[in-house]
Amino acid sequence: MITCVIIWNLSVQRIKLYHKNITLVEEITEKNKLKDAETRLLELYTISKKNVVFLRDLIELDLKTGIPLAITHKKLAYFLNADPNYFQARYIDLRGMEVIRVENKDSTVAKTYQYKGDRNYFIKTLHLNKGDVFVSNMDLNIEHDKVEVPHRPTVRFFTPIYIDNVLQGVVGLNLNAKNWLDSFKGQKTTFLNSKNEVFYSGGDEKLYAPSKTDLTKKDRFGNAHYYQRKISLEGNQNWTLFTEPNIVSIQNQLTEYKTSTYSTAVILTIGVMLFLSIIYSLYKKNQYINSLNKTIRDRLNERNTLLKEIHHRVKNNLQVITSLLSLQSSFIKDDKIKGLFRYSQYRINSMAIIHEMLYKSKDLSKINYGDYARRLASTLISSMKGTNKKIDLKVEADEIHLNLDTSVPLGLMVNEIITNSLKYGFKNIDEGLITVKFEKLQYPNFLMYIGDNGSGFSDEIDFRNTKSLGLKLIHMLTLQLKGNIEKDNTESGTHYILTFQEIEQIS
Template identity: 30%
Template sequence: MFWEVFFPPEERGFIQNLFEEALEPPYRSSYEHQWRCRDGGSRLISFTISTYFEENTIQCYSVTGLDVTKLRRMEEELWRYRTDLEEQITQRSVELLDSRTRLAGIVDSAEDAIISVDSKQQITLFNYGAEKTFGYLKNEVEGRHLSMLIPNRFHDTHRKHVQNFGKSGKVSKRMNDRSEIIAKKKDGTEFLAEANISQVTVLGEKIYTVVLRDISERMMFEKRLQESLNEKETLLREIHHRVKNNLQVISSLFTMQKLRTEDPDRLSLIQESQHRIQSMALIHEKIYQSEDLSRVRFDQYIRELVTDIFQSYEVYPGKIELQFQMKPVSLHVDMAIPCALILNELTSNTLKYAFPDDSTGKMLIRIEEKPSKKLHLLFKDNGVGLPDSIEIKNVDSLGLRLVRVLTQQLKGKLELEREAGTSFSFHFPITSP
């Protein structure tokens, strides 16, 4: 028989059964057999047995064999690939679900309102922060148009803004320059909000996400704070004005006292005190006129102060050439007043003693702010100079004692030179209280 020739004994019974199966409709049976080749290898052959009849009598059997070795190997590889792919898909699905769960937790835990809409501006995401901000529950807004959260008068503007943003290609953008928009709560209340919009394309469809924060309370607080600050500035400005007026009253009292005094020494003391008071009054006047109530443009102040002192001592034109070498310098009032008193004393001393009788000369005032955050103040004249017997550390003059004390108060350094007149060089650290 056929199976006895081509098949080993252990398979012959099975092959005989296949031939018998081919006798029953559909008169065909199949079998795959690992066929051994002459070279010692093997091939997987798919056999098909067909029975042919003529007048209900078996005429013959047809046995065809097809080498399916490569086909089965490809199927096995495809099966392994499919199995691996399914495992990866399962793993990625678990990871994606975990990521979505964590993202949902983060989104819902955010205090800001986070709202996503599709290309038709229908709401697809509405977090817990949005529920608190707008007063709607998630299921009340999902699937509805975003315009329900915007006052009617802004519908067209908002729609065009989103459309233009979608065409811009930008990933994110503030809703406008100040990032402030008007939104509407469930009860119809309108409120000021700060918003940022972003876009992403998912499966060919654009998703827009808005992160929004109600800033009504913050703006109200800022308004009240600004009103309070304005009130305090007005009060502080008024205080400076009144201090200046009171100092001028004291200066006027000194003027009246001078009219009743004939003693030259007393007159000199009164005039010196009057100059000190006027130098402080001028500081308060400058601050009152300034936008910054804590600082004064010291270079501008010096010009006016020294000019007033010259006029007070009735220095005739041409006697003393006054030179200024100054750059714009702004000082805090706590530093400006001591520096002003120092300049007042030095200017007064120069006008009284440096150029006796009809002698003429020069006086130089230089001021600049160094990169090291130090103020350099130079006061120099080419007058007769200080006597060698006078030492700043042990001086009897009230004016020079005041200069020394104020320098120490400002933690400054003073250098005195007596060549070709007198030179006072100060270095003060600039502080900002």
């Protein structure tokens, strides 16, 4: 019973959520339409301000240069013919009399001029600073104290004209907003001017009369009946756009979803007992699997702890061996034999560092070989040359991680090469550079460049056939790594190019 109640309660909640979502989608769609309309109006508004400034500059230039007004008339006519959004352009002098008036309905120049000195747009424009633009609210164009028919929604853009900083009059453009309002055809969008008068209606509102729509109205679910957007241009031109959601579409979608949801709830109720029995069975199996997983995790943690302890002890044992060799060498007088002991300590230390890095790492199978090479080389430089000698180290590695079976022989090889560099390459040199660089090739292949800018190989030494233990060890380790080593004679000093493979580790 509890399960059935939950199923039906969830079904009701899903229907409510679906209703909320489709209402939200409808709201977003309608608000996007309003936002798009506002964007287009702002563009038209901005362009109109630029156009009236352009006409002002044109008339100012003509007046300064004494060009006949007939030519200026033609320029304004060309402008109106080029842009159907404007139906009238004019220049009015300080007395309020029209000096130029051109209309684009026939692109003719007016034969009689009217007095506009009592018009609000003329008076306000005269009081503007140079360069400012007056923009009127949207209204119906009035000529001879009558509204023009057919109706023509108008926004006026006026700016003062100055010549040599002396006010001469005003120039203005009349924008016909009908083209912009006609873009709402087919939509349930209504446009109100600042006086709440309807200039376009997507419903049953009467045009050019006060709106009777209550924009705060909501349905029984608390959803708004109308979505509105207030438009304010530079804080003084205020209009309102509002639209209605598609209630019929929302109801049809909701009815279809209710049918589908309730049908699913009935089927779920019929099969609930079988479903719960399967769930219970799976639950018991899942408990058993979780118990096994926990046991495995515990065993893995124990294994990792043991491995860390082993690596730690191996590292400690190698350090004990190093200490024993150091103690033993203190009783030896022969410097050559002492050197052999010391180089053996370096080799053992190269392995000890690997085990130390492994037990400190989260990944017990691999180490970051760039960090290892940097640490090993720094230790050798400090041990063999001290801190007073300026032997620099440059290590480059692209996040290369190698397993234990590869790290040990490769570390011994790096140890031998750097030891030789410090022993022979910088024998009588206090400054120098040791370079180690690793590159990934196609797995499991890798490339290592290693060398120094010291005094270089003696001509008497055969790189591939020598009695030197260090060089013999390098060749043996190269074979162990299934690789190949070459001496790079193009660089000054001693440099090697080694290709090697990561040795497959057997657990």
